[in-house]
Amino acid sequence: MIRETNKKLKFTLSARHSPLVFPSRTYDLPESSPNPSATIQLRDATVRFPDGIDAVASVSLEIQPGERMAIVGPSGCGKTTLLRAIAGLQPLTYGTIERDQDESGFGSTSFVFQQPALLPWRRSLGNVMLPLELQNRNKLAGRQQPVDRAGRIEAAMKALGEVELTEAADLLPHQLSGGMRMRVSIARALVNQPNLLLLDEPFAALDDVLRMQLGDLVTRLWTTHGFTMVLVTHNIAEAIELCDRICVMHRGRVSVVLNNPVHTQHDFATKSADLRRMPRFGEFYGTVSDHLREVVRS
Numbered sequence: 001m002i003r004e005t006n007k008k009l010k011f012t013l014s015a016r017h018s019p020l021v022f023p024s025r026t027y028d029l030p031e032s033s034p035n036p037s038a039t040i041q042l043r044d045a046t047v048r049f050p051d052g053i054d055a056v057a058s059v060s061l062e063i064q065p066g067e068r069m070a071i072v073g074p075s076g077c078g079k080t081t082l083l084r085a086i087a088g089l090q091p092l093t094y095g096t097i098e099r100d101q102d103e104s105g106f107g108s109t110s111f112v113f114q115q116p117a118l119l120p121w122r123r124s125l126g127n128v129m130l131p132l133e134l135q136n137r138n139k140l141a142g143r144q145q146p147v148d149r150a151g152r153i154e155a156a157m158k159a160l161g162e163v164e165l166t167e168a169a170d171l172l173p174h175q176l177s178g179g180m181r182m183r184v185s186i187a188r189a190l191v192n193q194p195n196l197l198l199l200d201e202p203f204a205a206l207d208d209v210l211r212m213q214l215g216d217l218v219t220r221l222w223t224t225h226g227f228t229m230v231l232v233t234h235n236i237a238e239a240i241e242l243c244d245r246i247c248v249m250h251r252g253r254v255s256v257v258l259n260n261p262v263h264t265q266h267d268f269a270t271k272s273a274d275l276r277r278m279p280r281f282g283e284f285y286g287t288v289s290d291h292l293r294e295v296v297r298s
């Protein structure tokens with residue numbers, strides 16, 4: 001069932017553990033989103049590993065439907081652990097993470113990793129169809145309507161079309177370039193119409209030009225699909241290009257959440273390369289770097 005989505009939403013930040021609070025603002029979300037996007041609410045979310053390290057320490061944060069949140073911070077500050085906790089892959093020691101779900105109770109989340117992790121014996125089409133096959137198994141748990149083979153092929157071809165790889169449907173992963181493999185991985189993430197897309201350093205292994213091209217692709221897909229997005233990255237420029245807010249983490253905690261002034265409603269169609277030329281891009285880049293330098297020093 002598709003619910004009506006609110007086109008204008010107020011973004012708020014629960015700043016209980018954030019020393020710096022920036023005012024919330026109102027966004028115009030993309031016009032057409034086939035799935036209602038997810039709201040994520042973290043309250044005192046804590047992950048303590050057996051060695052006593054709090055990889056995520058009392059994080060309270062609210063991510064609104066259709067919002068794109070970047071998570072940056074020094075190596076080892078807990079970014080990946082936080083993302084895995086949001087995905088439900090990492091249990092919390094303390095606190096809660098709430099996700100709204102669709103009526104079937106499934107609430108689809110897709111994950112894109114730095115390594116595309118394609119099955120080497122499956123062609124692009126077969127790799128992209130995989131989540132739908134797994135989803136069919138979930139029907140045993142009464143969660144989703146099964147999708148027949150024709151439906152799976154149609155959905156996978158549509159997703160491959162969205163990443164401009166229709167012509168590579170019959171190729172095996174070893175016949176694809178690094179950028180193409182990543183696009184197949186993005187198509188696989190899109191095929192079950194996620195309302196939440198989690199990306200962990202997706203373009204870190206790629207060169208700058210590819211990075212920008214794939215970043216523009218993700219923005220275009222977000223404009224069409226309207227999913228909520230959380231991106232872990234070391235790359236400040238990428239965080240600014242792709243996200244509405246930037247969360248700086250340090251030692252498991254949220255140090256600050258910054259509103260991105262570079263993005264406004266009419267920037268959605270602006271290419272990364274053009275965004276980078278804007279004076280406010282450079283200014284904001286400086287602000288984010290200053291915060292990162294500060295947390296590293298403290």
Ligand SMILES: Nc1ncnc2c1ncn2[C@@H]1O[C@H](COP(=O)(O)OP(=O)(O)OP(=O)(O)O)[C@@H](O)[C@H]1O
Nearest residue numbers: 049050051053055074075076077078079080081082
């Ligand atoms: N399974 C685990 N068991 C024990 N400690 C872990 C485990 N996974 C991560 N850690 C520790 O938790 C802390 C946070 O790790 P995490 O991978 O979330 O950081 P990160 O910010 O994503 O790092 P990077 O930027 O280098 O990828 C680190 O000190 C790490 O050593």
